[in-house]
Amino acid sequence: MGGLFHPLTEVTNQTLAERRLNILRAVTDSTINAKTVAEASTLILACLKDFELDLPFVLWYSVAADGKEANLEGHIGVEKDSPLFPSKIYLEEHSLKSWPFTEVIQTGKGVQVKELAKIFGRFSCGPYDEPPAQAMVFPVTLHCTDHSKYFLVTGVSSRRDLDEKYLSFYDLLAASTTNALTKAKAYEEERKKAEALTEIDKAKTVFFSNISHEFRTPLTLMLSPLEELLNQKKNNFSEIDKGNIETTHRNATRLLKLVNTLLDISRIESGRVQAIFSLVDIVVLTKNLVSNFRSLIETAGLQLIVIADSIIEPVAFTKRHFVYRGFCWSCDFPYTSIERKNRPSPKLYKLPNKISLLLLQLWIK
Structure with a gap:
């Protein structure tokens, strides 16, 4: 007797897991530079368009500011005249012929919708000949300044069972979408501020x-x-x-x-100030500026000492009144705390590529 041994390895689950992981990675990568929620939404829809095997169609709705209606923002995978996506859904009306957005808001979780053909009528959708029979509806809430709300509607593949792993993938997709839009919203708010x-x-x-x-x-x-x-x-x-x-x-x-x-x-x-520099003798300029305070200090019974190192080369300086005001604002000594003698001593130092004015305050109790 003779025989043939042909071993097989089942890799379907591994393939599905890798494919769905690629979807989540693509959502994150495509929205990393999104500056607004509208831009992030457009990028997400464009990204999901390439994964019709797991996502036959995707609908994206935003809740109006008054919270009474949801407006269609975008869709992929279905024709423009498809009955699957009405342009506006009133949230206060409990209709069995529409998406259960009200239930999603109340529960705060994803809701499974079965028998789509009975609810919306016949429609065509790829990638297979038979259209999806089920869909999932998820809430997407951006916890920023205004708690914006959106709805993510995703079709379920007509050739895959909606098992636990498939549901887990949808939950992760909704979470990734929420994170991407929240980051874009935060960036937008910071830019507005x-x-x-x-x-x-x-x-x-x-x-x-x-x-x-x-x-x-x-x-x-x-x-x-x-x-x-x-x-x-x-x-x-x-x-x-x-x-x-x-x-x-x-x-x-x-x-x-x-x-x-x-x-x-x-x-x-x-930013309208134009600095005009001129060569000056910084030692003479400093002594002249300090001398403006001499009479005031000596009248108060204090002594002013100026120590200026000899600087041979001239220094490029901007307008002198800027220097004068800077010196005035620096000479803020607490004269009221003096008991016997105070010697405010400005000292001029030459440092590499700059001039340093050191103000010292000495007193003897």
Whole structure:
């Protein structure tokens, strides 16, 4: 007797598992760069179009803002005039001739729909000659700012039983879709927040610019006659009146400088400041700036010491009033905490490619 031994290995389950795993991987990869929910939805439908063996058709619905209706956003696998996908489904109406979206909302889980031909009538759908007889409906809720809701309707292959592994695949597909859309929604919300902050910043800059110009005009008109009065060689002002005029002129000038500072800040924030550099003697410039504070410090019974290293080569610097304001803002010493003696000591250092101004505050109790 003779015989032939032909061993066979069943790999159907392994093949199905790998194929469905590829679907889940494709959904993640296709939506990794999605910037909006609409873009992610379009990419998912385009991706699932290539897997009709496990997903004969896919319908995608979004719930309206009022929560009363679901609108069709996209579909694949069925013809345009198919009765399977009405363009609008009212969620408050419990119809047996439509998708059970209301039940899905109430349960929060996927719902199996059987006998599609009896519910929707005859329809054609690939990839086989016989159309799918079953479908699954899943809720897709984006837990972002507005808890947006969607519905994912997937057809069940007409040549595969809806077993536990098939159901598990559908659950994973719904979860992958939810994650992809949630990430896209989060990105979209962050972008909107950034745009809103940018608009607020622009509005603030425009406001400060406008209000600064409105302040500068009356100040300029005020300073002009005051300067004329002070420059008159012959006037009948008493010492008190002259002192009042000088005080008014001095404070108006100071206020104009503050307004100009506000304009400079608004220009800096809007990126409209053009730095113009010129060569200066940084040691002399520093000593001159510090000397502006000498009388104020010595009047308070304090001593000001300036230590500036000798720097031979000139230094490129921007507008001097920027340096002056930066120095003013740096010299904020707590004089009220001094008991006996305080020596604020600005010290100028030359470092590689930069100049460092060190402010020291020493006191003896």
